[in-house]
Amino acid sequence: MKIVVLGGGESGFGAAYLAKKKGLEVFLSDKGLIKEDYKKLLLDAGIEYEEGKHDEDRILAANWIIKSPGIPKKAEIISKINKKGIRLSSEIEFASEFTDAKIIAITGSNGKTTTTSLIYHILKNDDLKVGLGGNIGKSFAKQVADENFDYYVLEVSSFQLDDIQNFRPYISLLLNLSQDHLDQYNYNYEEYALAKFRIAENQENDNFFIYNKDDEMSMNLLEKLEIKAKMIPFSLKEKLKEGGYLTEDKMVVKLHDEFSMKIDELALVGNHNVANSLAASIAGKILKISNESIRNSLTTFQAVEHRLEQVAEINGVRFINDSKATNVNATYYALESMKQPTVWIVGGTDKGNDYTEIEDLVKRKVKAIVCLGLDNQKIIDFFKEKKELIYSTSSMEDAVKTAKSLSKSGDTVLLSPCCASFDLFENYEDRGNKFKKEVLK
Template identity: 90%
Template sequence: MKIVVLGGGESGFGAAYLAKKKGLNIFLSDKGLIKDEYKSLLDDADIEYEEGNHDEDRILAADWIIKSPGIPKKADIIFKINQKGIRLSSEIEFASEFTDAKIIAITGSNGKTTTTSLIYHLLKNDDLKVGLGGNIGKSFAKQVADENFDYYVLEVSSFQLDDIQNFRPHISLLLNLSQDHLDQYNYNYEEYALAKFRITENQENDNFFIYNKDDEMSMKLLEKLEIKAKKIPFSLKEKLKEGGFVMDDKMVVKIDNEFSMKIEELSLLGNHNIANSLAASIAGKLLKIKNESIRNSLMTFQAVEHRLQQIAEIDGVKFINDSKATNVNATYYALESMKQPTIWIVGGKDKGNDYTEIEDLVKRKVKAIVCLGIDNQKIIDFFQDKKELIYSTSSMEEAVKISKSLAQSGDAVLLSPCCASFDLFDNYEDRGDKFKKEVLK
């Protein structure tokens, strides 16, 4: 069988490595340049590859093509592959065909990384043999090739779900939906939401689907879709007969024997993280993890880097890195959790943002807005009659300096950009790292 992998990053190399290990005929193609670390890994594994070009004749002669999630589905080569009717899969689809391990897959517009890491921590803490992959950690395919795990906890994006055929998690979680990546879904919110729901499309009645009962779009689509998996909800707003909910100052999970713990004991702050903790606890209960072990995991979990991560407190001012907030809804959660007057650093590559969702929070919680991007005009235009103090900057150094000059003891400086990072930075990690560096300087 001829396998072609498109993209030579973590996901692409992992898929190619697994194909090679399974004795398949493998060729990797990247239209851009492949990083040196992956080139040396490809050479070591004796995998044939090309960079800076797509050999279309060779690609279109493949039996199965594995696409890295970063390649847009509107790319010319993808159009040609689809026209020829060649099977086109994501790495998660490809790797799942070669493992019998139970898969716990997590998607949603926000909180994926935190919840995936939390569930992984929960399983690891209970001494289960578990791998972490998907959009986070090491390549899922590479782990399937080299490891012998009983479980995989995978963070899964809509782009990965676009390219599945048989992917069937034992437990799937859809945390929430908000308008994100609409440029890739014809600016149609429902089309994007349906892509997320594909996480459950191959599940059967011996599988589980955990969903957010408070999420409007999820509930709307649940009425239309036929889901075979056993559906288990969580809610911050209502008491449930089965599932996870909040009662008084406790979070409660009703599955088999009841689990509960005080919200103040959770290591993660903010309402959104109570929801994430409920979802993770439901997954833990379904996997028969003992209550005491779940409690211990929820108390000891460390927050994910670049997600509401406190960098330092300088002269009474807290500096918080939320660089992973690349959409308005993620920033909503960040602003909602702020307890002190906030200098807010915002901006980057706009993905069709509508700032009305956070308008009220900005009025109540934000002391000054520091825009950080090549083009800050849209943010300035929206907030100029709502906030007196708005500054425009085009470098992290400048943004941090201005923020520090505006902040007084008892304030917070929050980097929560609402936008993608590609105008000034390599990715959101690079943006967060540069923020940390400037703050610590």
């Protein structure tokens, strides 16, 4: 069997490495330049590769093509592959064919990384043999090649789910839906939402699907879709006979028996993190992890970098890095959890954002807006009638200096961009790291 891998990053290298280890003929092609450390890994593993171009004849002669999630599905080479009818898979699909481990897969518009990391922490804390992968951490495929885990906890994006055929998690979680990446889904919210629901499409009645009963789009689509897995909801708004819910000061999970815990004991703050903790606890209960062990994990978990990360308090001003907030809904959660007057740093590559969702929160919580991007006009036009203090900057240094000058003791400076980072930065991590560096300077 001839395998071609498109993309030479973490997931691309991992898929090629797994193919090689399984004795398959493999070739990796990247239209851009491959980073030096991945080139060395490819050479060490004896994997043939090309960079800076695509050898179309060779690619289109493959039996199975593995596509990295960063390659747009509208790319010319993808159209040619689809026209020829060659099987096209994501790394998670490819790797899942080579493991019997139980997979816990998490998707949603927001909270994926936090919830994935939290479930991994719950399993690891209970001494289970578990790997962490997908959209986070090390390549899932490389771990399948080298490790012998009983469980994998995978953060899964809609782009990875676009390219599955047989992927069947033991437990799947759909945390929430909001308008994101619409530029890749013909600006159609339902098309994007249905891509997320693919996480459950191959599940059978011995599998589990955890979903958000408060999420309007999820509930609308569940009326139309046939989910075979056992469905378990969570809600912050209503008491449930089975699943997870919130009372005044406690979170409760009813499954087999009852698990409850005071909200103020949770390591994570904010309502959205109560929802994430409920979803993670349900997964723990399905896996028969004890109440005591789940409670211990929820109190000892450390928040994910670049997600409402407390950077420093300087002259009474708190600086918070929420660079991972690359859509409006993620920033909604960040602004909702702000307790002090906030100077808000926002901007980047717009993905079809509609800012009306956060309009009221901005009016109530934000004292000044600092735009950070090559083109800030859309944000300025939307908020100029609503906020007097709006500033335009095109570098992190300027953005932090401006935010500092606008803040006083008792305020918070929040980087929560609503946008992708690619106009000025390599990725959201680069943006968050540069913010922290400027703050500490």
